[in-house]
Amino acid sequence: MPGLNYRRNTQQRQVILEELRRLRTHPTASELYEQVRQRLPKISLGTVYRNLELLNQAGLIRKLEFSGAEARFDGEVTDHYHVRCTVCGRLQDVPEFDTDLRRRQIDSLCGFEILGHRLEFFGICPGCRDSTGS
Amino acid sequence: MPGLNYRRNTQQRQVILEELRRLRTHPTASELYEQVRQRLPKISLGTVYRNLELLNQAGLIRKLEFSGAEARFDGEVTDHYHVRCTVCGRLQDVPEFDTDLRRRQIDSLCGFEILGHRLEFFGICPGCRDSTGS
């Protein structure tokens, strides 16, 4: 799957990738759009969507579709996991968490040729636990 | 989180739950709607969405938001994992796959109170690998 599916290195594409890598917030497409717009005021949301899709297919970024209705994107493509708060929806990295999944080589499963895996924990974040008024 | 957030056991709610449990296909809301409509022709898609949300909050079903733009639902709530084909989008269960995550008790991580986790593998399904014309 990783293989270039685009031909030109446009400024838009570069800035989208740079800003996504710089942010550590797993932004949605619109959040990233707002960020990118500070450098390229004329860019359109459609272009952001198109490029995120291409960059994801090329394996340069990760599309995190498991955190709610709106997709989130991650510029960090090395293996790492996430925790999501079921109350406020906040999503953050789990640094240095080790599982046997990382050590085990899994090439096939159920007849599928396995390319990778995603692991997400869910629970209640410190902030939401403190304000247990809700 | 599991705790009844609804008061009445309507026929709609029951049929939605029954059909979701019967299907093993991880249907989308509309797919389930079509199924349920065979038994309750007058039901509306809005009702399906409302009930899936309530049943998910009550812990009776699982909402799988990680398989594409459209959410999918699973009537099986016991711990099990999924494989998704990156080519055709097909999503299926991984039966009897064992990880240390299942054996390890994880109560907290990054300050979060951990309620559970989701694990999804992705790769290429047998069908899509055979037809490598694409």
Next chain:
DNA sequence: GTCTCTGCAAAGTTTTTGCATGCAA
């Protein structure tokens, strides 16, 4: 009888797409 839940339809949100133009190679 009360009050939650439904059906319907409209609105909201997120994502995709058509087309003329711009720009990287």
Next chain:
DNA sequence: TTGCATGCAAAAACTTTGCAGAGAC
């Protein structure tokens, strides 16, 4: 120059919501 990629705007796709009436308890 060539044709891929962009900006714009409209459309599509998915989900939520307001309201009057129906039905569970």
